[in-house]
Amino acid sequence: MTGYTNEARIVQAIDCLVFGFDGETLKILLIKRGFQPEQGKWSLMGGFAKLTESLEQASNRVLKQLTGLDGMYLEQLHTFSDPNRDPLERTISTAYFALIDINKYQQQLNADYHAEWFPLKRMPKLIFDQQEMVEMALKRIRYKAALHPILFELLPGRFTIPQLQTLYESVYNTKIDKRNFSKRVLATGLLIKQGEKDKSGSKRGAFYYHVNMQNYYAKFQAFLNFIPNPTNLIS
Template sequence: MSIYHKEYRELQQIKLAVDCIIFGFNNNKLELLLIRRGFEPEIGKWSLIGSFVGKNEDLDNAANRILYDLSGLENIYMEQVKAFGNAKRDPSGHVVSITYSAMVLKSKYCEEKINQHDANWFPIDDLPEMVFDHNDMVDCAISRLRRRVRNFPIAFNLLPQKFTLPQLQSLYEGILNEPIDKRNFRRKVAQMEYLVKLEEKDMSESRKGAYYYRFDEDLYKLKQNFNL
C-alpha cells in the first residue's frame, strides 16, 4: 500500500458537517436563532443548528435541509461563510464544519418546529456562550454580513414585502450596530430606482404616516448598483 493510499484512508475518518447561522430582525435589533443542545458532548448548552452531511448530499442541499428542519422555510437566502477545521474543535472527533448564514423573516417561520428544537432568538449584542467554536462562527458571519450589506441588497430578506424608509433605516442601524444619518440615508435611497414607492401608507407611527416601498429584484438585476 502506498503512503498516499494510506493517507486517503485516514482522511476518510474526518467527518463533514454544516452549521447554519440564522439571522432575524425584531424590535430594531438583529437576532440569532440558537437551539439548546440535546446530547453530549456539552448537552444543555446553546448551539447553532447543524448536521453531518449525508452520503451523496451536496453542501448547499444539506444547509437547506437543516434550515427547513428547524424553521419549516424553503427557498431562503443563504450563503456559505467559512470552513472551520481545527482538528480539536469538536471533542467527539475530527469534524470539519462548513458554516452558512441565512436571513429569515420571523413572521413566516414555523413556531411548532422552533419549539420542537428548544430554540430561541437572541440579540446579537447579548449572545450566550455556545458550544465548541460556535461563537467564533457567529462573529465571522456578523463581520461578513456587515461588509456585504453596504454593497449588496441582501438585508431586504429580513423585511416584509412592503416596508417604510424608517423601517429600512432601523434595519441597517441594527445590522451595522451604529446610527445612520437620516438625511444621507434618504439621499442614497432616492437614487435607487429599484426601491419602488407605493401609494399606501403606514399610519401606525404618526398622523402623517410613512409611505411603503418595495424592493424590485428584477429592476435591481438590470442596474446592479447598490451602495448604502
C-alpha cells in the first residue's frame, strides 16, 4: 500500500487573520506579499502546509514567524476551496483567525514582511478571496464574542472597564450604556479589580482589572450574552 491511487493532490495553504485592538478600533495585520503571484500587494499572512504538520501547526509556525508570538488565541475559521481562487495553481486554503494583544506584538520580527496594522474600515483591497475571509472572520468574531469572552484576548493583562467597553463598542460598532455594561461584565465574575489605576485616559483614573482565569475557563463554553440585543446588531 503506497497511497490512494488516482486521487488528485493539491497544495494546501493556510491564511492567518491576525486581529488586534489599539484602544480605539479593531485592527488587522497585513503584509506585503513577497512572492508571485500578486507580489507586492497587501495580503494576509499565509503559508503552506508541510507534509508532516497539521494545519494548526502550520498556522502557529507562520504566526510565530510573523509576530514572534506563541500560544495566542487561534481558531479555525473556514476552508476556502474554489478551484480558481489562486490563479497560479489550484490551492485550498484554510483560514485561521488569531486574537492578540497588540502590545505584545514584536515589531522587529516582521520587518521582512512589511507588516502593518490596518483599521478594518481603512483596509486596502486584498488578493484572491481574502476579502471574503476577513468578512467571515469579523462575522464570526461578532457572533462568538456575543456569547463567549474571547475579546479579552485582545487586551493586555490588565485593563480598565472603559477600555473593555470601547472594545465591545468598536467590535459591534455600537454604543452601550456604561452603567449597564459595567453591571453586565462584573456579573460574569470574570473580572478581578486591582489596586492601581490607569491614569492615561482621565484625570481621575480608572481602576485596572484582570481576568479571573479560573472563571474564564469555566465559563468559556457558556452563553454569556455580553451584548444587549444581539439580534439587532449582527448582520
